[in-house]
Amino acid sequence: MKRIDKENYYLDIAETVLERSTCLRRCYGAIIVQHDEIVSSGYNGAPRGRKNCLDLGFCAREAMNIPSGERYELCRSVHAEANAIISAARSEVLGATLYMVCKDPKTGELIPGSTSCSMCRRLIINAGIDRVVIRNTEREYSVVHVEDWIREDDSLPPQL
Numbered sequence: 001m002k003r004i005d006k007e008n009y010y011l012d013i014a015e016t017v018l019e020r021s022t023c024l025r026r027c028y029g030a031i032i033v034q035h036d037e038i039v040s041s042g043y044n045g046a047p048r049g050r051k052n053c054l055d056l057g058f059c060a061r062e063a064m065n066i067p068s069g070e071r072y073e074l075c076r077s078v079h080a081e082a083n084a085i086i087s088a089a090r091s092e093v094l095g096a097t098l099y100m101v102c103k104d105p106k107t108g109e110l111i112p113g114s115t116s117c118s119m120c121r122r123l124i125i126n127a128g129i130d131r132v133v134i135r136n137t138e139r140e141y142s143v144v145h146v147e148d149w150i151r152e153d154d155s156l157p158p159q160l
Helices: 006-020 081-088 118-127 147-149
Strands: 027-034 036-042 099-102 133-136 139-145
Touching: 006 027, 006 036, 006 099, 006 133, 006 139, 027 081, 027 133, 081 099, 099 147, 118 147, 139 147
Parallel strands: 099 133
Antiparallel strands: 027 036, 027 099, 133 139
């Protein structure tokens, strides 16, 4: 049996975490790793005590015909990255790597090219996380250096 590399090892764990997701639109799982130890995990779902979309049987954003990637303030879920950051002490995430996997809940297929929304990017930047590793296929992944998100500020209007 061939031993998998560390990046895929951690992505496999993040993929297991997403099985707790309660979102009807996209299932995300995330873990934060520091010094080769998992310090926290998170998946997307409604805040504690509130009903999840899975429990309600509908996605509010889909009911309002909101396109993917827009109007996240209307989403019931706390995103996987945010939940992982909330569950860790800042000292544990400074310089850490966040591993993230996304699947379509209807098909169970991986969604390649998934990335953090602009709100989660801000949280990742402020948490002091260095890298984000995103699964694209069963064994292929992308690595984002958070300093690129800082330099390529998506919160500014495009230059004319």
